[in-house]
Amino acid sequence: MDRAPGTPRPRTRRIATWSAAGALALAVAGLAATPAAAADVNNARNAGFESGLADWTCTAGSGTTVSSPVHSGAAALKATPAGQDNAQCTQTVAVKPNSTYTLSAWVQGGYAYLGVTGTGTTDVSTWTPDTASWKQLSTSFTTGGSTTSVTLYTHGWYGQAAYYADDVSVYGPDGGSSGDPAPTVPSAPAGLAVSGTTSSSVSLSWSAVPGATGYDVYRDGTKVTAVTGTSATVAGLSAATSYSFQVTATNSAGESAKSAAVTGTTATSGTGGGGGTLPKHAVTGYWQNFNNGAKVQKLSDVPSAYDIIAVAFADATSTPGAVSFSLDSAGLGGYTTDQFKADVKAKQAAGKKVIISIGGQNGTVSVSDTASANNFASSVYSLMQTYGFDGVDIDLENGLNATYMTQALRSLSAKAGPSLIITMAPQTIDMQSTSNSYFQTALNIKDILTVVNMQYYNSGSMLGCDGKVYSQGSVDFLTALACIQLQGGLSPSQVGLGLPASTSAAGSGYVSPTVVDNALDCLAKGTNCGTFKPSRTYPDLRGAMTWSTNWDATSNNAWSNSVGTHVHALG
Structure with a gap:
């Protein structure tokens, strides 16, 4: 809301020019990441930007590395669109012909795009509007019969805020580029605690696990939700009832052991939430x-x-x-x-x-x-x-x-x-x-x-x-x-x-x-x-x-x- 009269919101939105493509991209963005086979590797190099911009090239000096926010490790990419530059950062990645690869990255901030070109078949991309927390983009592609390298890219959008990227991966058969090592199964989360309750829900929080890209939440031994952050709310519970909760950490290598269990007890049922005595309209x-x-x-x-x-x-x-x-x-x-x-x-x-x-x-x-x-x-x-x-x-x-x-x-x-x-x-x-x-x-x-x-x-x-x-x-x-x-x-x-x-x-x-x-x-x-x-x-x-x-x-x-x-x- 405006504190001063007639003051427009910041950030001009260029939506009309790519509405159809945006709708298609949203559908692509919803694809779940395909688990990598046991022999697969991450063919991207410096995928977590721990070595600055080594192996990456960003247009118009738009890219840099930052220590916060990061998805994991100590660094992440920050790329800022300016003028007619969309802050594209690229890397040439060695691949094998006639092979299928899973492409993914974690992004945050302004509009963010992820894709590859030069596949020899159908080039792919995915994107997301601005997001205040880390979000995983994922899609897959298949190389042609003579394809030995592809161009991996990230970019933002004209006139939008800077975007952040971290933990980029091109998982599949080893293309011989000495990419980053495949991850190992993360350790079990520590610090699981109940942070809040209502008559129908229990909120949980826990400490981050290095190398984890997500977390699974279990109620009384049954998985009930998966999240990317270090908190979750389990809803749909009965009032005045105690439940046992555990959490595991996950990444493409697998799932950790379960954390120590905590007990959460829902509150006594009240008169219903959210509306009080408000009229229907x-x-x-x-x-x-x-x-x-x-x-x-x-x-x-x-x-x-x-x-x-x-x-x-x-x-x-x-x-x-x-x-x-x-x-x-x-x-x-x-x-x-x-x-x-x-x-x-x-x-x-x-x-x-x-x-x-x-x-x-x-x-x-x-x-x-x-x-x-x-x-x-x-x-x-x-x-x-x-x-x-x-x-x-x-x-x-x-x-x-x-x-x-x-x-x-x-x-x-x-x-x-x-x-x-x-x-x-x-x-x-x-x-x-x-x-x-x-x-x-x-x-x-x-x-x-x-x-x-x-x-x-x-x-x-x-x-x-x-x-x-x-x-x-x-x-x-x-x-x-x-x-x-x-x-x-x-x-x-x-x-x-x-x-x-x-x-x-x-x-x-x-x-x-x-x-x-x-x-x-x-x-x-x-x-x-x-x-x-x-x-x-x-x-x-x-x-x-x-x-x-x-x-x-x-x-x-x-x-x-x-x-x-x-x-x-x-x-």
């Missing part, structure tokens, strides 16, 4: 704890059309992952903390929910390990106790780690109980694919998630669920992008449409309240659609969100008077 509005030219409000001034009021924003502290909140009394005309707390209680007495929002356009809260996840949960819970907040809104626009944000929100849920409200406000690019960190986080906490109010503004053109490109500012843009979330695993009651309250509230993407109303009708009832019409209706669609109640008030509450009334009349 709800309106969310952000309330500004600062003066940026919009009408200054007390919390008591927010119209009754708003069911969830997100107080913007909590700020990062010097403790990693922790946040704090302090009322801007001077900027709000002398509004005192005691008045604010009383207004929170009054809104709750009227059936409203008041939550604290984390992030915004300038927010830089980083939850990137177990310690910072615990700090986040503890600090948010402290704010809930101090000010009476009903929950938290995640509006981090500068990166989100799905593994540890999931852990943080699970821990917060364990502290706050089943009445906790959790909302999220990702940008459109963050919900284009279930592989994106925001989408992953939403799915990871689906059982305790209230609503995702994606921001349909400051984004430019994006892909809809039908694979077509839509420009912001139309009914089609709202409905075709909401469809991705609805088909991607979120419940209709967890999907809301986030729009600016006025032309001053965002750099671009404002639409009239009528367009929002029509999009709601299209999704919920199949009426008032544009050229795109969903294959089914979603009568339980949660509703809509706006930035902000202050900009709405500046326009005489035109947005909430129209959209709020329409949302509550959906039935």
Whole structure:
């Protein structure tokens, strides 16, 4: 969300030019890595960049090695696109003719591509949108009858952020290039511990294992999930029940022995999580704890059309992952903390929910390990106790780690109980694919998630669920992008449409309240659609969100008077 009027989001997205190729690449990216045969080797050299850029060539000086972040070892590649250069790094790899190879790499950061050329058959590639945590790209290829070498490459995308790559591999028959040695089976994980519980889930964390590329989680001796990070949440459990958990480390060489077991006991069943006493269809509005030219409000001034009021924003502290909140009394005309707390209680007495929002356009809260996840949960819970907040809104626009944000929100849920409200406000690019960190986080906490109010503004053109490109500012843009979330695993009651309250509230993407109303009708009832019409209706669609109640008030509450009334009349 914008703290200053009319400030566009960073990072221009070049989506329209490669939508069809992107859809194909996403399908390729979903391929599982093929286990290497016993005699296979990694034919790539300096695959973990432990020797700097030796054996690699990067265009326009775009590549360097860094010590953090790394997937394993002490170094990783960082390559930064600039201008017309997409930061391509290549290596010539010796291979055998008429042989099949598995190509893989771990990537993080901006858009990242992995592929080979010169195979003598069909050249292959795979890619992923930006990701805040390490993700494995994998595909395979077969060499031609006279092929003795291929060109391995990674690259980013024009105008996008730097990408990181590590642990690149071309596994298959030894091509004679003296590539990196094949990995050995990793050791068993240590430090397994229960980091949080709810009535239906147990969250776990453990120490990283050198050489591991993933981890398998076992419940009572049966494998229940596989993850790439050092934490996991096992859901679908019975309330007030004890379970035994173990973890193993894996890589292409095999699976380690099981860790020592820990016992996790789920909480007693409550009244259900995520929604509390919210109405079936709800309106969310952000309330500004600062003066940026919009009408200054007390919390008591927010119209009754708003069911969830997100107080913007909590700020990062010097403790990693922790946040704090302090009322801007001077900027709000002398509004005192005691008045604010009383207004929170009054809104709750009227059936409203008041939550604290984390992030915004300038927010830089980083939850990137177990310690910072615990700090986040503890600090948010402290704010809930101090000010009476009903929950938290995640509006981090500068990166989100799905593994540890999931852990943080699970821990917060364990502290706050089943009445906790959790909302999220990702940008459109963050919900284009279930592989994106925001989408992953939403799915990871689906059982305790209230609503995702994606921001349909400051984004430019994006892909809809039908694979077509839509420009912001139309009914089609709202409905075709909401469809991705609805088909991607979120419940209709967890999907809301986030729009600016006025032309001053965002750099671009404002639409009239009528367009929002029509999009709601299209999704919920199949009426008032544009050229795109969903294959089914979603009568339980949660509703809509706006930035902000202050900009709405500046326009005489035109947005909430129209959209709020329409949302509550959906039935």
